[in-house]
Amino acid sequence: DQQVKQNSPSLSVQEGRISILNCDYTNSMFDYFLWYKKYPAEGPTFLISISSIKDKNEDGRFTVFLNKSAKHLSLHIVPSQPGDSAVYFCAASGGALAPGQLTFGSGTQLTVLP
Amino acid sequence: NAGVTQTPKFRVLKTGQSMTLLCAQDMNHEYMYWYRQDPGMGLRLIHYSVGEGTTAKGEVPDGYNVSRLKKQNFLLGLESAAPSQTSVYFCASSSPSLGKAKNIQYFGAGTRLSVL
Numbered sequence A: 001d002q003q004v005k006q007n008s009p010s011l012s013v014q015e016g017r018i019s020i021l022n023c024d025y026t027n028s029m030f031d032y033f034l035w036y037k038k039y040p041a042e043g044p045t046f047l048i049s050i051s052s053i054k055d056k057n058e059d060g061r062f063t064v065f066l067n068k069s070a071k072h073l074s075l076h077i078v079p080s081q082p083g084d085s086a087v088y089f090c091a092a093s094g095g096a097l098a099p100g101q102l103t104f105g106s107g108t109q110l111t112v113l114p
Numbered sequence B: 001n002a003g004v005t006q007t008p009k010f011r012v013l014k015t016g017q018s019m020t021l022l023c024a025q026d027m028n029h030e031y032m033y034w035y036r037q038d039p040g041m042g043l044r045l046i047h048y049s050v051g052e053g054t055t056a057k058g059e060v061p062d063g064y065n066v067s068r069l070k071k072q073n074f075l076l077g078l079e080s081a082a083p084s085q086t087s088v089y090f091c092a093s094s095s096p097s098l099g100k101a102k103n104i105q106y107f108g109a110g111t112r113l114s115v116l
Helices: B099-103
Strands: A010-014 A019-025 A030-038 A045-051 A056-059 A062-067 A072-077 A086-094 A108-113 B004-007 B010-013 B019-025 B031-038 B042-051 B054-057 B065-067 B073-078 B087-094 B111-115
Touching (some): A010 A019, A019 A030, A019 A086, A019 A108, A045 A056, B004 B087, B019 B031, B019 B087, B019 B111, B042 B065, B042 B073, B073 B087
Parallel strands (some): A010 A108
Antiparallel strands (some): A019 A072, A030 A045, A030 A086, A056 A062, A062 A072, A086 A108, B065 B073, B087 B111
């Protein structure tokens, strides 16, 4: 049973606009959340993370929001650029997972149109 | 500045053949992981290791074995390959001692395996 879910397999956004990628989780004991970005034929690369004690973390054009009561997090990319086109994975750690272990969502393919 | 290196990058096997995937990291990380990625399934953990000489099962361990004889290397073995093991395999590493970065895993570029 998947504990981290990304319900949108794909998202298309115009260049310069905001991209919002969503992620839901079921385990309230998760205490750390991460977003990874993956280009074709490459491994996932870490993008941004947030601890469960925070509700927002910002890094340049990327902001992650965490809503613990809704068990929901989102990644905002503003402004979106064609180079942001990639698959984005949400991941979580903590709870009953082993130390350092992450559980991943199924990913969302973001396409930024020029 | 290699990070995590996986070999080979591509491989085609026939059903029943065996092979070993090699993962090497030069970041002195204690933890290492093997994942498989299938369409619509995200990354699923096969096996992991929290230190030299120790391994543990992940979410989908059946049909695979692993070994961590040296801290920098993590091997994934398929003893008798099956078509269901056709996938892209990723290795990752992390360190529990890196403060806020302790949960960040660093990935290799992947091995694309086809089993016919």
